[in-house]
Amino acid sequence: MSLDExxxxxxxxxxxxxxxxxxxxxxxxxxxxxxDYQSSWFGKGFSVSPLNSKGGNC
Known part of the structure; x- marks a missing residue:
């Protein structure tokens, strides 16, 4: 994830x-x-994940 205009x-x-x-x-x-904001041994930051998708899986 990155910040952009x-x-x-x-x-x-x-x-x-x-x-x-x-x-x-x-x-x-x-x-x-x-x-979600996460803090772990690997670092801190936001994570973005889909809860459900509209498309099918292959």
Whole structure:
């Protein structure tokens, strides 16, 4: 995950005081996305994972 300038095709959502921007093409692939903050021996940071997808698996 990286920080970037928002683009006109980005979707911006505010959740509990935090703003998240993501590419509109992701909205077609996933119903919901989970954003979590993790701290472990490997480091600290945000993780992003899909809760479910709209497409099929191969």
């Amino acid at each position: 928002t683009k006109t095709e980005d979707i911006i959502k505010e959740i509990e005081g935090y703003s998240f921007a993501y590419d509109k093409s992701l909205e077609d692939l996933f119903d919901e996305i989970n954003v």
